[in-house]
Amino acid sequence: MHCLIFGYGYMGQIRYQVLANHPEVKRITVVDPGLDSGRSRLGERLLPPGSPIPWEEVDAVFICTPNQVSASLCVEALHRCGRVFCEKPPGRNAEDLARIQEAAGEVPNHTLVFGFNHRLHPAIQAARALVGEGGLGEILYVKGTYGKSGGVRYRESWRNRPEISGGGILLDQGIHLLDLFHLFLGPLKVVDSVLVDSFWKCGVEDNAFVLLRSREGIPAFLHSSATLWKHTFELSIGCRDGYLTACGFLSKSGSYGREQLVIGRRQFEDEAMALGNPREEVITFDRDDSWKEEVDEFLAAVKEGRPATHGTLEEAVGVMEVIREVYAAGLTPVGGSR
């Protein structure tokens, strides 16, 4: 396979590494006008500036660019190649996504995947296996916190310039939590939300609080933040017969702590000892294959000419619909009311 990568930033480099180790991938071409071909280690794999995109030669396209160009590239790649992996978010807004949807509708037998790798993290996969019949029973609620501290260059990042990114921390990181909520609960409706730009003053939300409800009425609560001075990922799932807490996250920096899944089982009401404080079991994971699994599945779908099993357009539409609704309400002034 010949794979084309648009953008060689943080995500582009991750995708490149995975593709370089994939047995089906024989050739990779990187397109990034911001890269100095003389200094890049990519050599001839970096398309020289001004060269035409070799659409006819490529089997799959990876779009790892800032948000303001991803939708346009996604549309073009769908038309020219038909097999596209696009990093999240699926466009900056509903309009961008609508263009992608329209293009997808025009290309029969396309394969389109959006990069929602969190659902493939080992703690999430394990949690998924434990809910439901025969496990901890049906889900009663889901609650998630995902956040970072921002960092010294936070204000300068394109991620916080609304004309480029389309939103703040909810669209950047919180979208992963929304995708996980969908994974466990299916489509969600917004009950209420609060967006604040409380610290960074970038004009986009640095904290998002969203209360949601599934079609069956199961509640979910999201806190996405760029002011969590301790990097945090925590997803709590309350079930009929126990609870699960996925916490920590295997990441490149390791700053989210060890990835663990805490399993607690509801005690029987007649148990006298330590009622309300069940003995927990903790599973610690030391390997994250989510990037690899995500690409493996996409390339398998490409090879077999079928739709992918996750990161689908339908799932992307689900999370973007929630984000559209939350953004429609606007920022809440700190100290005031909406």
Next chain:
Amino acid sequence: MRSVSTESRFPLQAVKPLAELGLYRQRCLEATRRAGEGGIVRRQVSPVSGKRLTPWGRISGMDYGRCPETGSLFLVDMPQAERWQALLTEVSRFRQEPEGFHKRLERSRADHVHEPKVRWMEEALRFQGRSRVRLLEVTTGPSQLTPWLAFCPWLEAVETMEESALAGGTPGADGNGGPPVDAAILPESLDRSDHPVRLLTVVGQRMPRGGILFVTGLVASGYDMAVLGAKNLYLYPPDRANCFSLTGLTRILERTGFMPQEISTPGVLDLEIVRAHKQAEPGLTLSGFDRILMDSDLGTRESFQRFLQEQSLSSFARVVAKKL
């Protein structure tokens, strides 16, 4: 790779009280000695690394050798295969006798040993997306685990086979086969196998690629084993003819075509075992640090035990591996 720790706690008295171990242990040692009178096979090299065993220590006059690469321990002079098989059957019978602690603590052992084991297997299979599994239980019966397995709705069929019978056959031969299984459990079976490599090879041949193997055992790299060494009364043949280190256990699985998915030491009894030995033998020499630990309050001891679990330093190990 994953590892599991647990907040579950139970006392040593609930599963294998040291005070009551003596009689059973003595009978095991005598039976092993008698089995060896019919001829022995000297184990010169480590089944894990193939390296020559170095002298490690003696348990009631029987030599154990140490794998120089992994620290795993092996009884050196093994009774011949047929006698070993008969020996395992004999000591299994000891465990069923009404005066023994195994029988007396049957209910408690079910709660703290067998039920968690079954739940562990069920969870691991769910992680793999498996249900309706055909399972091979490798143990010298009668096993207290077997009745538990019979009531697992996620098991389609359970076949129980003795470890010696399995290891004694020729790998790959039809007579050694039987129907394929999706998973196999070796509950401390590797600890008492006279041919652990062959046993794992044969079990692997019963499984398709992706088959799941469950192994539990005592490991020499665990705290109470490391602190007490040859004075550890829980180390005796034939039940512990082999005492792998965690590294050794991993290596032997990889060597026989399995890829570990979970390596955990969720043991809860290491400190209690050392304390029980100290109480039974006040003259037992411990390091200054270990003495402080033994004298510390319950909270400190529980924290340390938890640390041992989290750092894979407890002496009870369990492994989930996938057939390659």
